Amino acid sequence: KAYGRLSVMAQYYCQIIPVLEVPPTAFTPAPKVESAVVRLVPHAVMPYPVKELRVLSRITTEAFNQRRKTSRNSLGNSFTVEVLTELGIDPAMRAENISVEQYCKLANYISDNAPPKES
Incomplete structure (x- = not known):
């Protein structure tokens, strides 16, 4: 908690x-x-810069809204088990076991792989 x-x-x-x-x-x-x-x-220099702060905010909200669920389940709408593993996150971990650096990696993954915005 x-x-x-x-x-x-x-x-x-x-x-x-x-x-x-x-x-x-x-x-x-x-x-x-x-x-x-x-x-x-x-921080004078951000240790783990993210490309879009709103994405980090959304991911942390998703993860901690259901803190008793594993990351596989709480973040399942945004990430596959393979992507979590690729980013160094055990899909069986809970939200409170994921580091700030790992949350930033997740946010940057979404930013890098989001479909282009239409005008």
């Missing part, structure tokens, strides 16, 4: 640096989760 679509998109744009752990007792009423303060430092 700690790694989701927001985590992927934040890591795409920034380096995430933990600053401070915040215990549940710091809030009223106390939540049943641990909290943290983090520092977001924008």
Whole structure:
């Protein structure tokens, strides 16, 4: 649960640096989760640039909307098992086990293989 679509998109744009752990007792009423303060430092150079940000956004939404499903099932409308394997993604992995770099590879694959837009 700690790694989701927001985590992927934040890591795409920034380096995430933990600053401070915040215990549940710091809030009223106390939540049943641990909290943290983090520092977001924008990347000077994107480590995994994508060609179309909207594609990355769509893929992460598809993957995390059904986080208990395997990537074969949650991303099955966009990728075959062969393509996932070719891109270094085990089709049996769940959304939270796919790295930011792998999500960027998926987005670039779609951008590179999309049919040309009609005018």
